[in-house]
Amino acid sequence: MRVHRMKLAGRPITGHVIETTEDLPAFAAWAKQHREFGFDNETTSLEVYRPDFRLRVSQFSAGDQTWFLPVERHPRFAWYAAQTVRHAKRLYIHNASFDLQVADRHLGVPLAETFPKTIDTGILSRLVDSRARKEGGTGHSLEELTETYIDPIAAKDIKGSVGQQCKELKLKKEDYFREVSIDDEIYQMYSLMDPVLAWVLAKTLLPKVPTSARHLIGYEHEIARICSDISKNGFLLDQPYTAELATRLRQEEEYWLMEIEQEISKLDFIDPEEFNPGSTDQVFEALVYMGHTEFKQTPSGKPQVDDDLLEYLAGNGVYFARAIKEYRKAGKWAGTWPESFLANADEHGRCHANINTLQARTGRMSITGIPAQTLPSGDWMVRRCFLADEGHVMASIDYAAQELRMAAALSGDERMYAAFANGEDLHQITADAAGVTRKVAKMANFLVCYGGGWKALVEQAKIPEAMAKKTIAGFNAAYPGVAKLAKQMTRLAGKQGYIETITGRRLYVDQQRSYSAINYAIQSASRDVTARGLIKADKAGLTSFLRLPIHDEVVASLPLKQAPSLAKEIGECLRTQIRGVDFITDPEVAQRSWGSLYGADI
DNA sequence: TCCCCGAGCGCC
């Protein structure tokens, strides 16, 4: 046994490092005396389901005592870690979705057993203040929370020591946790402190959750458990198709690169060998040499070379612009999607998305790993990479105009309410009121919910100022209740610095942008509509069919024969009513691939 | 060399 004497906020902390099986009885005796533990794991990476992933250490703490079990050393260490997790009545964990999926997969303690007794400090932190640090909040990393709530010096030490060690060991940060020796003193002390911090943070944060949001604590843990189950399910990848797609896109990229070099070699000013078409600055320079002088500016004042500009130039016969556009697209598509899917797949060819259930400041979820919320929807080729399970077909269950319905529910606008109740076309109503096309009116409808104004509409719809102003005025005339709500919420946000959603969530709003309050209220409450739907679907025993939640949609893999009825059942679970407004869903069943919901024929 | 950030673009 090795003992580390540490300090946190002036108080002594004793760290015990188990080295041999002879140390285990002391750990067992200590663990037996406690029912509440801070819990954490050190692993080789964050990708729990990759074949080369390993659990290295499990750490438990209670009060000022903390223990380090090097489970990679001996199966008995893992057994003791599993027993302690089982024996606990309460676990305090920072970002529990990760550690509990680790415990599920590598210690054999199922999510259904661990989640109900867990307090996740990541969840608490987001209920106290959902903002990232750069948005003016505390942030949500262990280091940031420690700095804010416990001990700034300890926080700095933690981060500093690992950073310094990386330099000393000549390791990149991403390699550190895999390569560092388990006997390393700094690694041990860093690891020993984490569960202590989770324990202290939990006790500190619990009373800081606003009263209105108290009831969300259990609810958010439930959602986190369901989404962990969905992550664990994984999404089957069509590996041959995906590999072929990646190759094809890289070939396209190569082709366009040669075309670009051709064009550049026509200029005397630039060496084609030196030219990098991925660099916005260099593309700008080349365009200037070619005689183009009109550029918009980016927010930081640099010349803007975006798709709009390239498209415009390509339309005017500038082949170089077209080549750059196609080159960019092919490279981005290959790298962001098919190649990353292949790299992410587990040994059964399944990709496990990492679902951050409270990522956005509005509480909206985000998904990494499979960046599911960013896949192209105008083209099926990327979604075609994913398949329903053997004997299954893909289904999508999405809400019809979820956010606009929320605008109706929150504002109580009679015209909007009636439009939904009677199945009228909301976009047409705005179009008629403003005397513009339905397409422009539709943009305006969404824009107003985003807190936007006529200027944004000019940009998006590419229409003259006067028409944009007329459209926004038309919207306000058609739905006066929404305009009134926007005004009210803006005023409230400006006055108290935050708003409270209909589910009780407190959302801080930047003073300079208090107009965004209405969007926060709509987006956040909409997120809770989907999240409540997930809970209902889970209670109905449908979680094993779910593959991804995507804002206002759930993607599922359903057994072929029961697919229509199961899709309908999921749809019923998601469906709800708020203040008399129906949140209806539209279940859709297609073929085997996700792409078949977007036009692919398989 | 590593890390962070802005620009750009994909989605809801």
Place this chain on the structure above:
DNA sequence: AAAGGGCGCTCGGGGA
């Protein structure tokens, strides 16, 4: 009066 909300990922560039 007007104010476009929320994400993830990649790349290049520049600072440490």
